[in-house]
Amino acid sequence: MSRVEQLDAVIIGAGISGISAAYHLQRYCPTKRYKVLERRENLGGTWDLFNYPGIRSDSDMYTFGFSFNHWKDNSAIAEKDKIIDYLQETAGKFGIDKRIDYSAHVIRASWNSEQKRWSLTTEDGREYQCQYLFMCSGYYNYDQAHSPKFNGIENFSGDVLHPQFWPEGADYAGKKVVVIGSGATAITLVPAMADKAEHVTMLQRSPTYMGAKPAIDSIANTLKSWFGRWAARWWFILSSMFIYLYCKLFPTKAKQAMLDDIKKLIGEKFDPKHFSPAYDPWDQRVCLCPDGDFFHAINDGKASIATDTIKRFNETGIELTSGEQLEADVIVTATGLKIQFFGGIELVIDGKPFEVSQSYVYKGMMLSGVPNVFLAVGYTNASWTLKVDLTHRHATRLINYIDQQGYQSCCPITNDEMLDAPLLDLSSGYIQRALGELPKQAVRKPWKLNQNYILDTMSLKLSPVTNKEMKFG
Numbered sequence: 001m002s003r004v005e006q007l008d009a010v011i012i013g014a015g016i017s018g019i020s021a022a023y024h025l026q027r028y029c030p031t032k033r034y035k036v037l038e039r040r041e042n043l044g045g046t047w048d049l050f051n052y053p054g055i056r057s058d059s060d061m062y063t064f065g066f067s068f069n070h071w072k073d074n075s076a077i078a079e080k081d082k083i084i085d086y087l088q089e090t091a092g093k094f095g096i097d098k099r100i101d102y103s104a105h106v107i108r109a110s111w112n113s114e115q116k117r118w119s120l121t122t123e124d125g126r127e128y129q130c131q132y133l134f135m136c137s138g139y140y141n142y143d144q145a146h147s148p149k150f151n152g153i154e155n156f157s158g159d160v161l162h163p164q165f166w167p168e169g170a171d172y173a174g175k176k177v178v179v180i181g182s183g184a185t186a187i188t189l190v191p192a193m194a195d196k197a198e199h200v201t202m203l204q205r206s207p208t209y210m211g212a213k214p215a216i217d218s219i220a221n222t223l224k225s226w227f228g229r230w231a232a233r234w235w236f237i238l239s240s241m242f243i244y245l246y247c248k249l250f251p252t253k254a255k256q257a258m259l260d261d262i263k264k265l266i267g268e269k270f271d272p273k274h275f276s277p278a279y280d281p282w283d284q285r286v287c288l289c290p291d292g293d294f295f296h297a298i299n300d301g302k303a304s305i306a307t308d309t310i311k312r313f314n315e316t317g318i319e320l321t322s323g324e325q326l327e328a329d330v331i332v333t334a335t336g337l338k339i340q341f342f343g344g345i346e347l348v349i350d351g352k353p354f355e356v357s358q359s360y361v362y363k364g365m366m367l368s369g370v371p372n373v374f375l376a377v378g379y380t381n382a383s384w385t386l387k388v389d390l391t392h393r394h395a396t397r398l399i400n401y402i403d404q405q406g407y408q409s410c411c412p413i414t415n416d417e418m419l420d421a422p423l424l425d426l427s428s429g430y431i432q433r434a435l436g437e438l439p440k441q442a443v444r445k446p447w448k449l450n451q452n453y454i455l456d457t458m459s460l461k462l463s464p465v466t467n468k469e470m471k472f473g
Helices: 016-028 080-093 184-194 218-227 229-249 251-269 293-299 384-405 453-462
Strands: 004-006 009-012 034-037 106-112 117-122 127-130 132-135 140-145 159-161 176-180 199-204 210-213 287-290 303-307 310-314 317-320 325-327 330-333 337-339 346-349 373-375 410-412 470-472
Touching: 009 016, 009 127, 016 034, 016 080, 016 132, 016 384, 034 127, 117 132, 132 384, 176 184, 176 317, 184 199, 184 287, 184 293, 184 303, 184 330, 210 251, 210 293, 218 229, 229 251, 229 453, 251 293, 287 293, 293 303, 373 384, 384 453
Parallel strands: 004 127, 009 034, 009 132, 106 346, 132 373, 159 330, 176 199, 176 330, 199 303, 210 287
Antiparallel strands: 106 117, 117 127, 140 337, 310 317, 317 325, 410 470
């Protein structure tokens, strides 16, 4: 029988969220014994998993980086290698790397109300017990992606690749490539593959809002040289909040401004049908094209867009509903992620399976009816890490309050009848497909997400940890 390792806290996941949780825990609760359990063999999470061409941040690194270890490179948008180096440097700087157990895939978490402890079991039979659990395993399934069934795909004679499972040494040099999809991954892949491929066509069922920004932001770097890195960070926080608010208040003007910018970049090759979504800006995420790389690939004739639907795959490519044939040697199905809440872990409370979809999210960081568990869920309209850092600071405040008052647990409880609302107010396909599996939010605080860094700073960093919805035991 394996020995059960006794800890005060366990952090599941050694990506950017897990490193944030570890820093805050050891900084503000220094007496707590903790470990980070990572299912993979390396730290990095998403950045260790994905290896497709051109992979990079889709948020600026001044805000995607940690508040406690500022991003030092001048590039606001960074490639995978730079991000991995940054995460490794951060973990090493604070000794977090020595607290990570690798190849520790947690499959079950069980809470015992009498002991006030969580019992964790890994896929290989290791066992851990802890008082507090930090869920930092991300929001999508590492083992499965969203892969629609395409008619006749078995007839295609070339290679079919998915970005989530990109094979080492994939060869597309001098070949015709079709990328199916129009999200951030597709918009990253197209210019990256266009450098080697004969031609890359992005096949989209519907357009996505896109915008070009410099990879190196001169304003941010000037502010950094004058006032320090915090000034560059706040430049990105405030400017992104302003752009989001403008898009929501004046969607028609925002849409026209984006179209005008794209038209300037690609000139006579501009066709509004490829860049005019049926929804308003920020009903789905706006995709970032650093230095306009996507538009330059189109302008140079290395890439093009087809807006249509797929009738069938055939031996030499894809037949579209319009009757057009897209010839291809390689087809990349950038068709999206498969959402997975709680890392796919079986959640049990006092011997009974817990149904996450029946719970409500408290302050964007805990679930109703689930004691001593803190969720790392970032923003949809800003950098993920901004919210995660706030969440973990609030979690440490809760832990310290519990110790000071002689309690052992905290658990959000819904006292009144709740008026439901979807957890994420985005029309993106990967969100809509998963709504039935996600927890809910309500129309009132503290069960409603802010999606606003300044409001969350007041709610999570400055306000009391106690209220009528938080039960201490």
